[in-house]
Amino acid sequence: MQQHSRDWLILSHAHLRVPELEGLLQQFGGVESITRQKLADLKTTGLADEKCAAIVSPDDARIDAAGEWLEHKAHHLVVFGEDSYPEMLSQIAGAPLLLYVNGDVDALHLPSLAIIGSRNPTRGGAQNAIDFSRHLAKRGFAIVSGLAQGIDTAAHRGALAVKGRTIALLGHGIDRVYPAANRDLAHEISASGALVSEYPLGAPPERWHFPERNRLISGLSLGTLVVEAARRSGSLITARLAADQGREVFALPGSIHSPLARGCHALIRQGAKLVETADDIISELAPLAGHLLHSTEPADEQETQVVPVDDDYQELLAVLSHDPASIDDLARQSSLTIEQLSSMLLILELHGEVESLSGGRYALSG
Amino acid sequence: MQQHSRDWLILSHAHLRVPELEGLLQQFGGVESITRQKLADLKTTGLADEKCAAIVSPDDARIDAAGEWLEHKAHHLVVFGEDSYPEMLSQIAGAPLLLYVNGDVDALHLPSLAIIGSRNPTRGGAQNAIDFSRHLAKRGFAIVSGLAQGIDTAAHRGALAVKGRTIALLGHGIDRVYPAANRDLAHEISASGALVSEYPLGAPPERWHFPERNRLISGLSLGTLVVEAARRSGSLITARLAADQGREVFALPGSIHSPLARGCHALIRQGAKLVETADDIISELAPLAGHLLHSTEPADEQETQVVPVDDDYQELLAVLSHDPASIDDLARQSSLTIEQLSSMLLILELHGEVESLSGGRYALSG
Numbered sequence: 182m183q184q185h186s187r188d189w190l191i192l193s194h195a196h197l198r199v200p201e202l203e204g205l206l207q208q209f210g211g212v213e214s215i216t217r218q219k220l221a222d223l224k225t226t227g228l229a230d231e232k233c234a235a236i237v238s239p240d241d242a243r244i245d246a247a248g249e250w251l252e253h254k255a256h257h258l259v260v261f262g263e264d265s266y267p268e269m270l271s272q273i274a275g276a277p278l279l280l281y282v283n284g285d286v287d288a289l290h291l292p293s294l295a296i297i298g299s300r301n302p303t304r305g306g307a308q309n310a311i312d313f314s315r316h317l318a319k320r321g322f323a324i325v326s327g328l329a330q331g332i333d334t335a336a337h338r339g340a341l342a343v344k345g346r347t348i349a350l351l352g353h354g355i356d357r358v359y360p361a362a363n364r365d366l367a368h369e370i371s372a373s374g375a376l377v378s379e380y381p382l383g384a385p386p387e388r389w390h391f392p393e394r395n396r397l398i399s400g401l402s403l404g405t406l407v408v409e410a411a412r413r414s415g416s417l418i419t420a421r422l423a424a425d426q427g428r429e430v431f432a433l434p435g436s437i438h439s440p441l442a443r444g445c446h447a448l449i450r451q452g453a454k455l456v457e458t459a460d461d462i463i464s465e466l467a468p469l470a471g472h473l474l475h476s477t478e479p480a481d482e483q484e485t486q487v488v489p490v491d492d493d494y495q496e497l498l499a500v501l502s503h504d505p506a507s508i509d510d511l512a513r514q515s516s517l518t519i520e521q522l523s524s525m526l527l528i529l530e531l532h533g534e535v536e537s538l539s540g541g542r543y544a545l546s547g
Numbered sequence: 548m549q550q551h552s553r554d555w556l557i558l559s560h561a562h563l564r565v566p567e568l569e570g571l572l573q574q575f576g577g578v579e580s581i582t583r584q585k586l587a588d589l590k591t592t593g594l595a596d597e598k599c600a601a602i603v604s605p606d607d608a609r610i611d612a613a614g615e616w617l618e619h620k621a622h623h624l625v626v627f628g629e630d631s632y633p634e635m636l637s638q639i640a641g642a643p644l645l646l647y648v649n650g651d652v653d654a655l656h657l658p659s660l661a662i663i664g665s666r667n668p669t670r671g672g673a674q675n676a677i678d679f680s681r682h683l684a685k686r687g688f689a690i691v692s693g694l695a696q697g698i699d700t701a702a703h704r705g706a707l708a709v710k711g712r713t714i715a716l717l718g719h720g721i722d723r724v725y726p727a728a729n730r731d732l733a734h735e736i737s738a739s740g741a742l743v744s745e746y747p748l749g750a751p752p753e754r755w756h757f758p759e760r761n762r763l764i765s766g767l768s769l770g771t772l773v774v775e776a777a778r779r780s781g782s783l784i785t786a787r788l789a790a791d792q793g794r795e796v797f798a799l800p801g802s803i804h805s806p807l808a809r810g811c812h813a814l815i816r817q818g819a820k821l822v823e824t825a826d827d828i829i830s831e832l833a834p835l836a837g838h839l840l841h842s843t844e845p846a847d848e849q850e851t852q853v854v855p856v857d858d859d860y861q862e863l864l865a866v867l868s869h870d871p872a873s874i875d876d877l878a879r880q881s882s883l884t885i886e887q888l889s890s891m892l893l894i895l896e897l898h899g900e901v902e903s904l905s906g907g908r909y910a911l912s913g
Contacts, residue, residue, distance in 0.1 A: 435801070437800065
């Protein structure tokens with residue numbers, strides 16, 4: 182491990198904040214000088230005793246483990262003040278000291294849009310998240326979200342389905358995956374975009390990490406789109422953070438009878454832009470994103486579908502067609518049970534492969 | 548017929564406008580003096596020849612017919628400048644010279660809300676119109692609309708169902724009913740609220756009357772609620788008129804996939820208030836309506852249901868219960884056909900008697 186990385190890892194494990202770093206740099210010159218100070222000299226700066234001790238006597242085992250993690254070619258440290266640090270994050274209050282990145286650091290410099298919402302969306306809501314994500318990823322936006330179930334997953338999946346870029350901000354160490362159900366998704370995101378965390382390796386998903394993490398979801402993005410959210414929900418906090426950071430807030434309206442439209446409606450009343458189509462977002466953000474966007478969408482043949490490919494899915498895809506069929510019909514035509522079919526159809530719908538129609542019928546999309 | 552009424556009827560049939568009336572009053576004193584002028588004297592005022600001629604040589608047959616109409620105790624002329632003329636209308640540009648009223652003139656002085664929207668709403672949209680109308684009529688608002696099919700009908704019906712007041716502004720002579728399907732509804736409105744027109748008796752429903760009429764719908768009301776409307780629709784014109792008149796505009800959001808939500812979404816983007824519940828409207832309008840509103844809703848036992856009462860409906864109501872049943876179930880339990888049941892259930896739903904549930908099932912409301 183290079184000494185430079187080691188110095189930054191020590192500061193990260195000491196939970197140093199950017200204003201504290203800036204104070205120490207003013208007194209001691211460079212990061213490499215900070216980590217070589219004596220305890221007494223560090224204490225004269227007014228830095229908390231605990232942080233001084235963590236810098237002078239680092240937990241070598243944890244630092245070495247992080248160094249080992251860094252040896253993988255996809256793993257990076259992106260530190261405050263260097264060119265690889267995203268300009269968008271450097272503008273926000275509480276900019277993170279450094280980012281642990283698994284994937285492509287360049288993705289953090291693309292014009293990006295956060296798509297967030299409920300962990301338990303309606304099917305229509307999840308489909309909207311997929312559709313907006315696909316459309317905007319095709320135009321060159323990186324789609325930012327939080328790797329949670331529901332709308333987050335749909336947002337990441339939509340971008341992946343069109344070979345777009347997507348970025349997941351995590352509320353825990355980047356070596357952990359949470360929720361466990363999203364292990365495969367995390368892997369796909371790191372292969373085509375980036376997983377990002379400000380927490381040291383091994384940090385558990387503490388409850389208070391998530392609001393902190395949310396400031397990075399909004400902060401990395403030109404705007405934040407809320408797809409479905411209950412009246413009191415984390416998505417509204419993220420939207421508030423986006424507004425405080427001077428970023429655009431977009432919200433999808435819905436039925437007045439849908440509890441998951443309430444949060445979006447509250448945002449619209451507070452000034453969020455009501456959005457009906459992806460073009461509504463593009464027309465707002467294109468002037469900010471400038472030349473980095475594609476002027477037209479790449480042709481559809483570039484899309485890859487990230488549909489599961491085991492035998493059951495092959496069997497289901499073989500009996501599906503563009504003519505709508507009920508689950509009962511599909512069960513009769515295959516060896517699959519109603520229960521299997523229900524969950525498989527939902528997954529195919531989330532992948533944009535299947536459309537759910539009225540009367541519980543399904544058909545291939547497009 | 549009193550001479551006073553006759554004088555005003557002559558001016559109405561001459562299509563005199565309020566600014567023209569004011570000019571003539573300044574010169575000749577009273578209305579009774581205007582109608583006694585010689586043609587040459589009227590012409591000196593600059594009034595159009597056609598109007599001068601219509602005042603000097605009125606169509607006596609039509610004036611007498613209107614006088615006969617006025618003999619009915621529910622029929623009234625409400626003329627500009629008198630106490631019976633609604634204050635709200637006197638404030639607007641293009642205030643009508645007089646109103647032909649069939650019903651209760653006092654209803655025109657209640658705090659009122661216009662509820663308007665598509666002639667071909669979704670069932671959900673029609674139900675929303677009924678629900679908002681019921682709720683707001685119970686609180687003491689007169690519900691204003693245009694007696695068209697769809698949302699207008701639902702708005703009038705909702706108020707009638709709770710013995711509330713409702714007012715229909717017509718785009719033709721008050722002695723005609725258009726559309727013919729709303730003959731019974733018009734009768735019920737005149738019995739508990741008012742039918743209102745500024746057009747002479749017998750005036751046909753000319754295409755250009757409807758935008759003119761729309762300014763009275765918005766103008767009579769503290770606010771206008773648009774329930775469902777396509778992107779280009781008359782409802783949006785009425786909403787624009789309401790805004791120009793300095794009145795509140797409210798709109799119900801809906802799915803981004805519903806063409807009938809587009810108009811409402813466009814209004815919200817232009818500054819209309821997004822509304823989820825009737826209380827959202829009450830909280831905006833109560834300060835304007837003041838002591839005229841009920842502080843709480845009257846008890847439900849005061850409601851009357853204006854459900855059709857023929858034998859078929861009796862039979863259907865007998866087999867309906869609070870347990871959801873499909874149309875097939877209802878057909879088996881009654882002598883009614885699926886087709887009869889479909890239309891009867893829709894009508895009962897529009898009356899708020901029946902709820903439509905998922906999977907094409909129905910149950911008694913409440």
